[in-house]
Amino acid sequence: MSAVLLASSRPKARKNHRCETCTTTIPAGETYLNQRCVFDGRVYTYKSCALCVELDHYVIAWMGGWDDDGLNLDTVEEWAREAALSLSVDESQAAIDYLRRRGIGLEGETD
């Protein structure tokens, strides 16, 4: 069974929220993606910060298309670890920025 999207909006946060893609705080006043979905009879909301919305298309392309599990922390982290070494400068930078938001260091990274 796959998740079904019921509604999607881009509200401005009235209070702090947690980005479910990178776990950082979406501060009040920032525009974020708010999706209401149903999975297995259970309705839930999924919130993403503006930066994570920007990398969705990279992750979905890397996955070979949308699958039943959708995006989750493990999937996005796996993509980011590979994509950080990608030849595409934009995708690589998005991946490195994502790993930094998650507080995940790259192996072999030197400061």
Ligand SMILES: [Zn+2]
């Ligand atoms: Zn995020």
